[in-house]
Amino acid sequence: MRRGNVRNVLGLTFIVGLTLAICAVLIAYGRETISAKDLRVLLVLVLTTYGIHIGVILGGYFGSGKSVPSGNAGFAGGLAIVLAILWNLLVLTRLGLFVLAVFDPTRTDDVSDLSTYIENVAIASSFLVTGALSFFFARRAA
């Protein structure tokens, strides 16, 4: 896969992940299972968590001008995509379980557990994607 395509897939993965995460929080608020304060806290948390990575991606797109990287990404490209999907799954799976609890009153969950999980797991697992994102977005095209 070409480097440009890998960048696009990575960018799309994070944008879709962020959109799904925001939707999950809005669904919980729309169903009146969380308060306005919780909505604020969770949205800020989700934006902060994704913001670090999406900042690098947007910087890569808008900061590189016309110099779109070329060449074959090879094994590094595939690995970067797999790791990006894995990181997003770690975050989105937990949010998915939270949404299940929104619709199923027999399930127990709460905002503080969700916040703690996202804060701890997203930060602890960021090593999965930071290297790859730097390689594909922060590195100047050869």
Add this chain to the structure above:
Amino acid sequence: MLDLLRCVLTATLLLSACGSTGSNRVSTVTLKRVVDRGTAAAPLHQISFSWDFPDRQEVEIAGLGVVGGRGMIESYFTPAKSLEFRDAVSRKVLLRRKINASGVAMGGGNEPDLPRESEFPQPYRTGKVTSPTFADQIIAVIQRYYPAGFVSNTSSGVIQYTTTYRSLNLNAMQFHAEVAILIEQPYHESSGNSFRVRFIIRDRPRLSSDWRYRDDRSSQAILAGQAFVDTVVQELQR
């Protein structure tokens, strides 16, 4: 199993206080359970106890008020080191029982969820005191609705009974609401002997971690809480 029964029996016998009130019949105060629920800085005991003063219609329990000569409290929180029973008229001490913690509450969050007096908003309900042993009536109502327990203290001659929180019955699946009450007695209005009930109604959405105490509460929770307090006031006046 037998060992456990023997242990409970021995503890009950050891904790029982006996005293003579001037006749052959023996007055007893039995501490059935003492659990340490406070911290080192603010000790608090959760106790269950009964009393029997066969020759008296009324006795006064320090901090609780005038009650009948015989009764039982299932869950009472007190920072005091002893329970003191006095003559209802002369206030002479009849019996004093030392409180020694025999157990520690299981799990975390050891301290009970007891609101402070300053946390109760100003709106209140009032009612007339209907009995000379009105504390009995208060204790009975509190024990019926608040099995988790209550605390009491005296301030400027007014006894304040503060409960923990209890759940309110709501038809809404997505909300959970609770109410705590503070009964103050005597509360003197323009005439007569009366009591007043202040209350805290709080709610939270089902998946939320924080309670809401102010204008952001659901109207359903507020109405259910007010209806509950009205019921309590009615029952106190029976």
